[in-house]
Amino acid sequence: MVKDVAIGPDGDVRVEIYLTVAGCPMRDRITSDTTSAVKQVPGVSTVSVELDVMSEQQRRDLQTKLRGNQPEREIPFAKPNSLTKVFAVASGKGGVGKSSVTVNLAAAMAAQGHKVGVVDADIYGHSVPRMLGVTDRPTKVADMIMPPSAKDVKVISVGMFTAGNAPVVWRGPMLHRALQQFLADVYWGDLDVLLMDLPPGTGDVAISVAQLLPSAEILVVTTPQLAAAEVAERAGSIASQTHQRIVGVIENMAYLTCPHCDERIEVFGSGGGQAVADGLTRSLGAKVPLLGQVPIDVDLRVGGDSGEPLVLSEPSASSSVELRRIAKELLGTGRGLAGRPLNLTPVAR
Template identity: 50%
Template sequence: MLTREQVLDAMNAFIEESAADQIAVRDVMVQGRQVSLTVLTVSGEAEPPLEAALRAALQRAGAETVHFRFRALEGAAGGAGTGAPQAERAAGGAGKAAAAGAGAKGPVKGHGAGLSSPLLAEGSGVQFIAVASGKGGVGKSTVTVNLAVALARKGKRVGLIDADIYGFSVPDMMGIEERPQVVNGRIIPIERFGVKVISMGFFVEDNAPVVWRGPMLGRMLRNFFAEIEWGELDYVLLDLPPGTGDVALDVHQILPQSKEIIVTTPHATAAFVAARAGAMAIQTEHEILGVVENMAYYACCSCGEKEYIFGRGGGARLAESLHTDLLAQLPLGQPDNHPSEPDFSPSVYKAESETGAIYLELAARIIAKTGQE
């Protein structure tokens, strides 16, 4: 089993041997023999020779797969340069390794520092809940949407931020066809099923792809807090992109008080990957409210017998590994909605349906855990 300390030692040795004074590392995460880390350089751009050398150093230490994120050193001209703080260097033993952010406590550095918003004001009483997953395709957005609607059905004032800026889907899932209006220079979110919604999908024409880099994503996320007229809310749910990339980093910085729900399927691999999102929450001192196991089973509509088509136990094992609760096990099945209905949506379950009832139970557990009863 590869440890974070071994990874840092390998980076120490590489930096000292190569005399690479303008390199630092942070955000080191190790899962088995899989390593993920951020490399700070003068340019902030990926450099294939450097990446190859770093990868070789980590593979010699025992890593099987390595994922790098390249960022610019802070405090230098144009965002990088020779004035970067040397405390972030990986070299120099345990003290400097901690300063590199690999094992140290403190905020993860994203693009969201210094944001001012009424939602973020001390004493606002808003509970922020980020819904995360390790990979796509596990139904994270479905869980986010239906939990938001269930909280609203419980009488709570709810906002929903579709923070999956590349893969936005919330407007379509909720059957939203209109666009937000601007009143007195402020954007009014769309309200649907009692939930106030904002999404990148409202600002993109004809489902065009979003081709942006990290800083632009961070600015858009900031705008979702700073330029939206949210009004008074009890909860704000954030549908995060899968994985632990730029937007997740920015959420961790903008919302140090946020809580998290981790979504997985019962499959062992999905739960293994979801553990990375949980590890990131723990590293950034976000409270994990619990795990939601989606697609836990399929209930036959004729006989009601349950078929566990994706296996069993992944959610429980993930919850155990993260020392948290398994909040709900949701069946695989499509909402019984028809386009002729006035409030039609493709993905919102009716309150009286079996799955809708499970979401109401989940909402009740969240309300109890967050002290909003």
């Protein structure tokens, strides 16, 4: 980080130091510590410290040096020639059934003959292994991690590395590193689709996904309730800052079918999913469709607790039919260009 040291004939010393980023919170500490240390050198009369900022290449070189000159492993899904569709399943609030939707979409896609992987990126509230019925542990082979499979879906979760039901108490940098390892160190093989179950909101993990996988497409899950819809729209609007594409909105718990009269009972109200889709369309300036409305089904919850996704155990159930239709539609959509390099070179005229 030392850019230059200049020593004048009268003991005047100028030290130039690179900061890793312009807004480095340690800039004042670095200046005072450097001044104090240099003043202790015999013959020094005055000290001036000048700060500069590293370029992107200098930051990469520093990271490589700190890793012992070992190059950083590549994320296969971030390569320009990757054919794997990546869907980041997001929500504004917890409790809207985001993980249930993720698991059943993954199981439905695998049942349709696709190679599917799931990253349980909800580090604090990981639940995917239970919902998919994963009982095996990851296997370490040299420097790679082999993920376990269940229902023909490859899965990785931080819950596979913790003892029992122990909580995960991590801050931002550790969350980022864990997600990076899940994407780069795990051997996924040739996947058709990768689903990422994100934590609620727009915190560290959502930002890390945008940095590590800029081509990932966002799938927003909400309920019809106005309070949930407003927060879901807020969570989806992160795409305007990360330059990602929102592939659509899924309204979960849309209604309950009366077991006696077959009428629809709107337990949580109505219209929330369409309101989110319309709001995101207006704010992003691109069409965001409502992909489907998944009804309330007790068996959907039972299947999540027992590790048997409803789309497999009861494929004729109304919730299963809707989820399988959404899964088929998602895999039939073309990948957006957001976050993908176009390999274009400007030409002067």
